[in-house]
Every structure is written in C-alpha cells, then in structure tokens.
Amino acid sequence: MIKRDELIKIGQFNKPHGIHGELSMTFTDDVFDRVDSPYFVCEMEGIFVPFFIDDYRFRSENGALIKLHRISSEEQAKVLTNKEVYFPKSLVPKDEEQETGSDYYIGFTIVDKNLGEIGKIKEVDDSTANFLFVVKYKRNEILIPASDEYVCEIDEVEKIILMDIPEGLIEL
Numbered sequence: 001m002i003k004r005d006e007l008i009k010i011g012q013f014n015k016p017h018g019i020h021g022e023l024s025m026t027f028t029d030d031v032f033d034r035v036d037s038p039y040f041v042c043e044m045e046g047i048f049v050p051f052f053i054d055d056y057r058f059r060s061e062n063g064a065l066i067k068l069h070r071i072s073s074e075e076q077a078k079v080l081t082n083k084e085v086y087f088p089k090s091l092v093p094k095d096e097e098q099e100t101g102s103d104y105y106i107g108f109t110i111v112d113k114n115l116g117e118i119g120k121i122k123e124v125d126d127s128t129a130n131f132l133f134v135v136k137y138k139r140n141e142i143l144i145p146a147s148d149e150y151v152c153e154i155d156e157v158e159k160i161i162l163m164d165i166p167e168g169l170i171e172l
Contacts, residue, residue, distance in 0.1 A: 001047075001048075002041055002047075002048035002049075002050065002088075003048070004048065004106070005106065005107055006088060006089055006090065007041055007048065007086035007087065007088060007089060007103070008029060008031060008086060008087045008088075008089055008092070008103050008104070009028065009029070009084055009085070009086055009087075009103045010027055010028060010029040010031055010032055010040075010085055010086065010087045011025055011026050011027040011028050011029065011032075011062075011084075011085045012025065012026055012028070012082065012083065012084050012085055013025050013042070013066070013080045013081060013082065013083045013085055014026060014081070014082070015078075015081050016074045016077035016078055016081065017065050017077075018074070019073065019074045020067075020072060020073070020074075021067065021068065021071040021072045021073050021074065021076055021077045022065050022066065022067050022077065023065070023066045023067075023068070023071075023077050023080055023081075024059075024063065024064075024065060024066075025063065025064050025065070025066050025085060026062055026063050027062045027063070027064070028062070028126065029087070031087050031092060032087060035087075035091050035092055035093070036091075037053075037087060037088060037091050038052055038053060039051055039052045039053060039088075040053065040066075040068075040085045040086065040087065041085070041086040041087070041088065042080060042083040042084065042085060042086070043083070043084065043086075044083075048086065051068045051069070051071070051080075052068065052069040052070075053066065053067070053068060053069070054067045054068060054069050055067040068080075103124060105121050105124055105133065105146070105161070106121055106122065106123065106124060107120060107121065107159060108120065108121050108154075108159045108160065108161050109121075109159060109160050109161070110133060110135055110144060110161050110163055111160055111161070111162050111163070112163055112164070112165045112170075113152065113162065113163070113164045114164075114165075114167075115165070115170070118135055118137050118142075118144070118163075118165075118170065119135040119136050119137045120135065120136070121133045121134065121135055121161075122134055122135065122136055122141075124146070125143065130145055130146070130147065131145075131146035132144065132145055132146060133145075133146050133161075137170060142170055144163070144165060144169070144170075145169075150163045150164055150165055150166070151163055152164055
C-alpha cells in the first residue's frame, strides 16, 4: 500500500483533452523532468493509486498532455479531473530528495520559541505566493506562513522546525 509520506506532490490533472482519455496536467514541481517514472499516483477514495503512463507531451513549461494506461475515453479521464498528482519519493536520488517539492516538510513538528510545540505539519499549501504550513493545533487547523523571517532553525534529522511566530497569529 502506498502511503502519503512516500510521495511528492508534483501537480494536478486538469480536464480531459479530446475523446481518447488524454488529460491536461499542470506541474508544480520539476522532478518529472529530472527523474523517469513509469507512473503517477493519485488519491482515489482515500487510497493512493498508481496510474501508469503510456505517453505524454509537454505543451508549455509547466503543462503537459498525459495518456494513462487503461484510460481510453473522455468519461474515464473525467474521474481524474482536478485530482492532485504525486510522484514516488523512492525514485528521486537521495541527493535531490531534500530540495524536491513543498511536501518535504509534511510530518515535521513546528515548535515556537515562546509557545513551545505547536503540532505536526499535515499539509503544505503552495497555492499562493507564500507557502503555508497546515498544522493541527488544539483541535483546529491553523495556517502558519513558511516565511524565512519566522523560521529560526530546521532540524532535518529530528524533523523539527523552530519558529518565532508573531504574537496572535496562532489565535486567528
């Protein structure tokens, strides 16, 4: 079974292209350019499922048309519309893994200089110009800007990010 921490988010399927099951895709990470993979992974009903790639062609710097194995009609392709696309971390060379994708920080613990442990990063929102750490804190999900001005230290061995979060930000 494929687990979320074994994957890197690299983009999103958009909509079907044509009637033969091809999908438009937008890339948010260039790992697919650097490392070959026979498949992508998408979350389907809570389970991460591999989809093998038959063919692809780039349409722009961050867009491509993808033909997946056993997806041969527009109706089959529609099931994948707006699905996030993941890449297996196991295929990324160890020296590149650290710098690949914003999902690298999922599972790190946020510790504030004044408040102590805040919680684990469960997601990284990279949909805006500034990355946001999504953290569960006191039964609520909070967003913490992943800004250099707030990050004091990153311990990659212990998976801890020491931050100096502005007063009041967590209570928002």
